[in-house]
Amino acid sequence: MPYFDAASAAPLHPVARQALLAALDEGWADPARLYREGRRARLLLDAAREAAAQAVGCRPDELTFTSSGTRAVHSGISGALAGRRRVGRHLVVSAVEHSSVLHSATDHESRGGSVAEVPVDRSGAVSPAAYGAALREDTALACLQSANHEVGTEQPVAEVAGLCRDAGVPLLVDAAQSLGQGPVPGGWSLLAASAHKWGGPAGVGLLAVRKGVRFAAQGPADERESGRAAGFENIPAIVAAAASLRAVRAEAAAESERLRALVDRIRSRVPALVPDVEVVGDPVRRLPHVVTFSCLYVDGESLLHELDRAGFSVSSGSSCTSSTLTPSHVLRAMGVLSEGNVRVSLPTGTTAQDVDRFLDVLPGVVAGVREKLGAPAAAAPSPAAPAASLVVDALGRRCPIPVIELAKVIGGVPVGGTVTVLSDDEAARLDIPAWCAMREQEYVGEEPADRGSAYVVRRLS
Amino acid sequence: MPYFDAASAAPLHPVARQALLAALDEGWADPARLYREGRRARLLLDAAREAAAQAVGCRPDELTFTSSGTRAVHSGISGALAGRRRVGRHLVVSAVEHSSVLHSATDHESRGGSVAEVPVDRSGAVSPAAYGAALREDTALACLQSANHEVGTEQPVAEVAGLCRDAGVPLLVDAAQSLGQGPVPGGWSLLAASAHKWGGPAGVGLLAVRKGVRFAAQGPADERESGRAAGFENIPAIVAAAASLRAVRAEAAAESERLRALVDRIRSRVPALVPDVEVVGDPVRRLPHVVTFSCLYVDGESLLHELDRAGFSVSSGSSCTSSTLTPSHVLRAMGVLSEGNVRVSLPTGTTAQDVDRFLDVLPGVVAGVREKLGAPAAAAPSPAAPAASLVVDALGRRCPIPVIELAKVIGGVPVGGTVTVLSDDEAARLDIPAWCAMREQEYVGEEPADRGSAYVVRRLS
Numbered sequence: 013m014p015y016f017d018a019a020s021a022a023p024l025h026p027v028a029r030q031a032l033l034a035a036l037d038e039g040w041a042d043p044a045r046l047y048r049e050g051r052r053a054r055l056l057l058d059a060a061r062e063a064a065a066q067a068v069g070c071r072p073d074e075l076t077f078t079s080s081g082t083r084a085v086h087s088g089i090s091g092a093l094a095g096r097r098r099v100g101r102h103l104v105v106s107a108v109e110h111s112s113v114l115h116s117a118t119d120h121e122s123r124g125g126s127v128a129e130v131p132v133d134r135s136g137a138v139s140p141a142a143y144g145a146a147l148r149e150d151t152a153l154a155c156l157q158s159a160n161h162e163v164g165t166e167q168p169v170a171e172v173a174g175l176c177r178d179a180g181v182p183l184l185v186d187a188a189q190s191l192g193q194g195p196v197p198g199g200w201s202l203l204a205a206s207a208h209k210w211g212g213p214a215g216v217g218l219l220a221v222r223k224g225v226r227f228a229a230q231g232p233a234d235e236r237e238s239g240r241a242a243g244f245e246n247i248p249a250i251v252a253a254a255a256s257l258r259a260v261r262a263e264a265a266a267e268s269e270r271l272r273a274l275v276d277r278i279r280s281r282v283p284a285l286v287p288d289v290e291v292v293g294d295p296v297r298r299l300p301h302v303v304t305f306s307c308l309y310v311d312g313e314s315l316l317h318e319l320d321r322a323g324f325s326v327s328s329g330s331s332c333t334s335s336t337l338t339p340s341h342v343l344r345a346m347g348v349l350s351e352g353n354v355r356v357s358l359p360t361g362t363t364a365q366d367v368d369r370f371l372d373v374l375p376g377v378v379a380g381v382r383e384k385l386g387a388p389a390a391a392a393p394s395p396a397a398p399a400a401s402l403v404v405d406a407l408g409r410r411c412p413i414p415v416i417e418l419a420k421v422i423g424g425v426p427v428g429g430t431v432t433v434l435s436d437d438e439a440a441r442l443d444i445p446a447w448c449a450m451r452e453q454e455y456v457g458e459e460p461a462d463r464g465s466a467y468v469v470r471r472l473s
Numbered sequence: 474m475p476y477f478d479a480a481s482a483a484p485l486h487p488v489a490r491q492a493l494l495a496a497l498d499e500g501w502a503d504p505a506r507l508y509r510e511g512r513r514a515r516l517l518l519d520a521a522r523e524a525a526a527q528a529v530g531c532r533p534d535e536l537t538f539t540s541s542g543t544r545a546v547h548s549g550i551s552g553a554l555a556g557r558r559r560v561g562r563h564l565v566v567s568a569v570e571h572s573s574v575l576h577s578a579t580d581h582e583s584r585g586g587s588v589a590e591v592p593v594d595r596s597g598a599v600s601p602a603a604y605g606a607a608l609r610e611d612t613a614l615a616c617l618q619s620a621n622h623e624v625g626t627e628q629p630v631a632e633v634a635g636l637c638r639d640a641g642v643p644l645l646v647d648a649a650q651s652l653g654q655g656p657v658p659g660g661w662s663l664l665a666a667s668a669h670k671w672g673g674p675a676g677v678g679l680l681a682v683r684k685g686v687r688f689a690a691q692g693p694a695d696e697r698e699s700g701r702a703a704g705f706e707n708i709p710a711i712v713a714a715a716a717s718l719r720a721v722r723a724e725a726a727a728e729s730e731r732l733r734a735l736v737d738r739i740r741s742r743v744p745a746l747v748p749d750v751e752v753v754g755d756p757v758r759r760l761p762h763v764v765t766f767s768c769l770y771v772d773g774e775s776l777l778h779e780l781d782r783a784g785f786s787v788s789s790g791s792s793c794t795s796s797t798l799t800p801s802h803v804l805r806a807m808g809v810l811s812e813g814n815v816r817v818s819l820p821t822g823t824t825a826q827d828v829d830r831f832l833d834v835l836p837g838v839v840a841g842v843r844e845k846l847g848a849p850a851a852a853a854p855s856p857a858a859p860a861a862s863l864v865v866d867a868l869g870r871r872c873p874i875p876v877i878e879l880a881k882v883i884g885g886v887p888v889g890g891t892v893t894v895l896s897d898d899e900a901a902r903l904d905i906p907a908w909c910a911m912r913e914q915e916y917v918g919e920e921p922a923d924r925g926s927a928y929v930v931r932r933l934s
Contacts, residue, residue, distance in 0.1 A: 013509070015502075015508075015510055017502075017503070017506065017508070017510075020502070020503045020506060021501060021502050021503050021705065022501075023501055023502075024497055024498075024501050029497060032497070033494075036485055036490060036493070036674075037485075040482060040483075040484055040485050040669070040674075040675065041476075041478075041481070041482050041484075041786075042478070042481040042482050045478065045481060045786070045788060046774075046777060046778070046781065046794075047476075047478070047777065047780075047781045047785075047786035047787070048474070048781060048786065049476055049478075049786055050786070079540030079541065079544070079676065079704060079707075080540065080703070080704025080705050080707075081704070081705070082695060082703050082704035082705065083540070083703060083704050086692060086693050086703060090692075111695075112693065112695070112703075115693035115694045115695065116693040118693065118694065119692060119693040119694070206705070208501070208705060213497075213501075213707070213709065214501065214705050214706065214707040214708065214709065214710070215540065215676040215707035215710055217704070231547060231551075231580060231692075232547050232573065232576035232577045232579065232580040233576045233579065233580070234543060234572075234573070234576065235796065242541070242543050242544060242547060242573070243540060243541025243542070243543035243544050243678070244482065244541050244542070244543065244667070244669060244675050245675065246540075246541075246674070246675040246676035246710075247675065248674065248675065249675070249676055249707075249710070313507075316507055316508065317507070319508075320507065320508045320509060324508075325502075325506070325508035325509065325510055325511070326508070327506060333507075335696065
């Protein structure tokens with residue numbers, strides 16, 4: 013039963029399991045105590061810190077273990093902002109950061125700070141020039157992920173780090189998705205990561221803060237982990253995290269190449285096998301194991317459900333799979349189709365057979381969902397008497413229905429005529445323009461309406 | 474090799490180990506995902522929450538899992554204070570709370586809030602009347618531990634809860650030391666606990682917030698655990714924590730009685746076996762497994778070291794075992810001797826033989842340390858020509874030297890004469906009055922001096 017959601021959580025690596033078991037017996041005591049059980053725990057903790065620091069590329073005393081990657085990000089951002097409060101309260105992030113970064117930014121704004129969000133191109137990458145332009149005299153901190161968690165696109169971290177260095181601004185890199193594959197290049201100042209993304213256990217994050225970076229830990233004082241991560245150290249899990257990071261790194265070169273080829277296969281085959289699909293994210297500058305595509309006229313929830321029934325576990329950035337009923341902020345920032353969105357992220361050890369089975373199953377699953385939703389055939393027949401303009405009322409209908417309704421009637425207006433879609437679904441704002449781009453029709457724009465918005469499309473062909 | 478520091482961290486309970494192993498395979502995926510691995514993880518998480526809530530005595534939807542007991546306390550206090558910010562910014566705590574509570578209070582003060590610390594008596598307990606008197610119209614939150622972590626004294630939680638209810642103030646109970654033995658009585662509003670105190674794994678705390686208690690989680694938003702504990706859930710550890718809580722509770726009645734008898738044996742035998750010892754904490758209203766005593770003319774660090782060499786792992790509240798070189802805030806608040814302090818906390822399964830071996834070893838260890846330090850014999854001989862008053866310069870000397878020097882010369886003044894001890898050691902402020910009480914001499918008081926303080930003692934006998 014192939015599990016294709018490694019970017020959410022990877023199954024426990026066998027080395028992590030082994031290390032965890034050993035450390036349960038040896039590492040349960042308080043490492044701050046001077047008796048033998050405490051000294052043993054301290055030795056394990058020190059050795060894990062040494063190993064993790066080597067993998068990160070920092071000094072052991074620059075590295076603290078947190079209780080999750082999210083906590084590492086929260087503490088890293090709040091500590092760096094507080095440490096440079098005299099410089100200013102301006103924070104720069106990319107528009108496609110992980111929610112832990114964006115929620116930290118919102119929190120900062122709610123306390124009177126200011127935030128600049130650097131946009132991304134259609135591949136999901138920031139441009140170094142745009143990022144550099146966002147840096148100001150009062151910028152206290154800049155954040156950039158090493159690679160995007162939803163579409164796999166790598167960010168130009170080394171270039172942005174150079175610009176930050178020139179501007180005297182510390183750069184925090186969220187390396188959650190890439191640390192298993194290799195160290196982050198370039199001169200980062202702070203780095204955050206999460207063990208369960210590389211096959212370590214849950215409950216362990218890493219926060220590295222380079223010597224010389226001003227940092228003032230926020231929240232109640234706590235003497236553990238250099239005052240940067242409150243609470244009793246989870247040493248067995250820390251030991252397992254460090255051991256699996258080493259193990260995964262040792263396999264990384266060969267395994268990354270293998271997974272990259274499997275992902276290339278998905279990237280090239282899916283558009284050939286499934287009509288009306290958009291594969292998103294940078295095809296080259298990308299994580300080896302992640303690929304994301306969106307299918308017109310399909311809702312993500314049904315798609316995930318049917319794939320799960322067929323034995324495949326994947327995730328989706330479609331609005332219907334989100335508790336807020338909005339499409340993923342990453343897809344929105346990229347301006348790409350969000351309906352029928354599927355992220356495939358391959359764990360270590362995924363076989364070519366698993367991928368081929370997925371490619372066998374996918375077309376039928378997509379076709380089945382489209383049929384159930386009454387999606388239009390590839391070329392919708394023109395009705396007998398075309399009207400110059402039509403209005404489609406899709407109010408109260410959720411993604412992908414507004415786009416399906418649009419596609420059904422576009423043949424009912426002459427070339428040059430318009431279709432206006434009334435919709436109060438958040439996904440329509442993203443998916444109607446994306447449909448126009450895929451179908452080579454003109455997206456005229458969005459107008460306010462009594463309820464929701466009116467999206468105007470001009471037929472070009 | 475007996476480990477007698479269960480109040481710091483208990484070794485992993487066999488049931489916790491078993492549950493953890495099973496959940497490593499079944500509970501590693503993201504419980505927010507809809508595919509089978511995610512659903513499986515969610516089922517485990519829900520079952521663990523149900524079991525833990527039953528043990529706590531709350532509804533499952535009132536209980537969140539945090540990454541540690543410290544985090545549960547931090548989040549509980551900050552969330553409750555923010556939730557009642559309109560009422561006021563006054564926080565009430567006891568003087569002997571765990572550092573996670575006191576550090577939260579300091580953090581609250583640093584943000585403009587006010588804090589009242591309710592004192593304790595010599596047994597370490599608050600009086601309900603004093604606690605009630607500290608509640609004000611603008612009190613947003615009150616905190617009281619179920620039992621003290623250093624001396625084992627139980628607090629009058631039910632009485633204080635009643636007073637808080639009458640005053641309309643929510644009460645947060647830190648139940649870290651007692652939850653393994655049984656639910657907290659009375660009408661608490663919030664409750665915090667820590668799994669590794671009851672033989673669960675590190676990395677799991679509990680925060681219960683009763684329905685109807687105003688609560689506003691602080692820090693960056695996060696959708697997990699009702700928004701009250703950021704970061705990916707550590708389900709294997711949570712499952713192990715809940716399973717071991719059930720297992721420990723099932724054994725609690727019989728085991729508590731057994732440990733209580735062993736502790737009674739230590740409480741009665743130590744003063745008989747070792748001269749100049751003060752056993753502290755309430756002899757009756759106490760945790761079953763914790764006993765603390767202090768030995769005159771001994772430094773805690775040497776004592777711990779020698780006990781460790783003899784195979785016993787204990788902890789100490791003496792200043793020399795603290796990174797800040799101040800005695801434990803608990804012993805200070807109680808006004809009891811801090812030098813040569815030893816806390817013995819027995820884990821589940823401790824045998825009578827272990828305790829007897831400890832009682833065999835202790836007198837020799839204490840005598841050895843005293844001899845090395847040149848401690849005075851029980852009755853110091855009076856010198857030939859007593860002076861009416863003497864000054865002892867113990868500047869730069871650490872605990873227990875100032876007290877040893879005092880004891881050495883007190884026979885050198887006539888009854889009614891005084892000894893003034895000059896000391897810049899924080900422990901002297903606590904231990905010189907404590908010595909006077911033990912020796913039935915009069916502690917006259919403390920006066921400022923060029924360096925440190927001058928402590929004046931009048932000989933009465």
